[in-house]
Amino acid sequence: MAGAGPVGLMLATELRLAGTRVLVVERREEPDTAVKAGAVNTASALAFDRRGLLPALEAALRRSQPEAPRAAGSRRPPFVGHFGGIPVPADPVDRSDPDLRDRGRTGWYLMVPQVEVERVLSLRAAELGVEIRRGVEVRGFDADGAGVTAHLSGGDDVRAAWLVGCDGGHSLVRRLAGFEFTGTGPGITGRQAVVALEGGERLGQGWQHTPTGVYAHGPTPGRVRTVEFDGPPADRHAPVTAAEIEASLRRVSGVDVRVTEVISAARFTDNARQASDYRRGRVLLCGDAAHVHSPFSGQGLNLGLGDAVNLGWKLAATVRGWAPEGLLDTYTAERHPVGAWVLDWTRAQVAVMRGDADTRALRGVVADFLGTRDGATHYVKRVSGLWQRYDLGGGHPLVGATMPDLRLDDGTRLAEHAHGGRALLVDLAADDRLAAAAEPYAERLELIRGGSQGSGLSGLLVRPDGVVAWASADGDTAGLETALIRWLGTGTGRPG
Incomplete structure (x- = not known):
């Protein structure tokens, strides 16, 4: 397997749990600590819960965001998220909706940073005996009907039954295997960072739309994001400097701020592409290797974790020889539509962010809808992943949905x-x-x-x-x- 980010680690733990041997190679010497996803949704939290990892995730939440004591009579947070920078209010959400009520320990999402999710999965992978080689990458491979020979940096060759590319949006595995990767090209440059900031008190809090772009400030101290509609960055992989963040913030906000230090930073675009199939022979794709999109509403990490959970047991069954015919092909059949929806969900958000008069009018209409009971409830179901279900045929309404959180008479869940x-x-x-x-x-x-x-x-x-x-x-x-x-x-x- 190529890639030891959260998706690769989740897939590796699922495979090991099912009794298969796993080798993961990761080109980075150390885990990536750049600021990325900030939460796991309900679908992902339930997957962690099913594997006994929810307490570790909750502990990570407490480490990363220790809660201040609430004042008596204090209200719940006023917003449940945003759509293209449009805040979605919490009060109209129908908490009696069958999909939303009684969410118990998982809630609708957990504000756990991606680096903490990766740490939890790294510890679990070590417990299960997953072999991870850091500072090593797949440079090429030869695939045949019986397996794959991967050529690793350093001159080593490894023979495996299957190769899975969990190596991100610029996946070498995807490119070398010849997967078709179609979609829409980038039109924005986005930047997100945690910085030391002077003059930040003059910035608006939360998401702010301006004629020159969109920016967000907070709620975490020093957390800033900007979106500019001037095309993709000339060099997305160049280091993100304090001067770059400062200049972007000034252009978009019109406020004379000064960035004195960059603690963590990354660029992103709205490039939205998806592999037409997630399998070619003995090679599979998972996570960002299979689909790329902008990070708006925080769907990327959760989409990849869902891929890994879906693929893990099916690939393990295939390796162990008991998989029914066609089982592995259901991976693409079930996950591809979910990925396609996420791409459109993020495209729509970019569409309502622009600063022209027509888009401002559209943004007002969308904001009105999101402020209604039906609109806010629909939004929560979507971003939490609770809408996802697979078409497994007729029968009971639960078929194809995530299992209910039943409490049994013996006290267990x-x-x-x-x-x-x-x-x-x-x-x-x-x-x-x-x-x-x-x-x-x-x-x-x-x-x-x-x-x-x-x-x-x-x-x-x-x-x-x-x-x-x-x-x-x-x-x-x-x-x-x-x-x-x-x-x-x-x-x-x-x-x-």
Whole structure:
């Protein structure tokens, strides 16, 4: 595997959990500490919860943003996010909506910086015995029907059954494998940084639209972002200097500020491209290697983590030899539409950021919509990832959605039973037919037996990635055998 960022580490831990050997090579000697994503959404937090990593993520949240004591009667934060720099108010959100209520430990998102997410996953990878070689990169590879020979820097060759490119938006794996990577080119230069700033008190707080661009100041002290519509940077990979940040802030804000130190900084554009397929033979793409877009609304990290969770168990099943026919192809089929939506979501945000009169008028209309109950609720569902579900065919409404956060009668939560990374067959009605169906799959799933007050369910089959593959509310087991064969192959009762 190429790339040991959060996506590569998440995929590596999923593969190791499923019993496969993994080698990860990463060209950087040390983890990247540049300012990047600032939060994980509900879909990602639930994935961490299913693997027992949510406490570590919450601890990282406390380290990075220790909460100040709240004053009596203080209100919740006034905004739930932004769309193209348009603040989305929290008060209109319908918290009684079935998708949003009772979110429990995960909430709608956790404000954990990407560097902390990577740290949590690095520790987990080490615990599981993932081999990571830092300061090493894939320089080329030869692929055939039986596997891939990767040529590494330093002259080493490694033979593997599969190669996964988790090596970012400029993926060498993607380019060398010949993936088609189409979309729209960049039209902006964005900069985000944490800096030491003089005169910052004269800047507006939050997102500010001006005739010359968009800027944001805070809420973290020293955090600034600018967007200018003058085309992409001449050299995106050159060091971001204090003078560059200062000049951009002055141009966009019109305020005479001074940047005295850059603590962390990065550039970005609105280049929006996606691989037409995430697999070519024995080579796969995951995360930014498969799709690139601007960072607005913080979808990139979460999209990549979702890719990794979806791919991990399917690739492991293929390596171990028990995958049903076509299982690995469902990775592209399920994740490509989600990636396409994210690209359009970010394109739309760039469209409402411009400073001309027509765009200002459009921005006013969008702001009005986002201020309504339906608009704010729709926004939260989208950015939290709660809208995502896969089309797995008919049946119960839960099929294709993330498994519900059930509390069982023995006091455990269903997520606690998913720590081992296997599929779950959940018998909530003491139905011996489910136990009989589970027996041939003893090494591929865990049978959970017990009640769950008020769940309205009699049984669930949950894939290793937390997606419901079969559900019943009335004790009818029709479709269970078909779902087992479709996702877990032909049962043997022995390790795959």
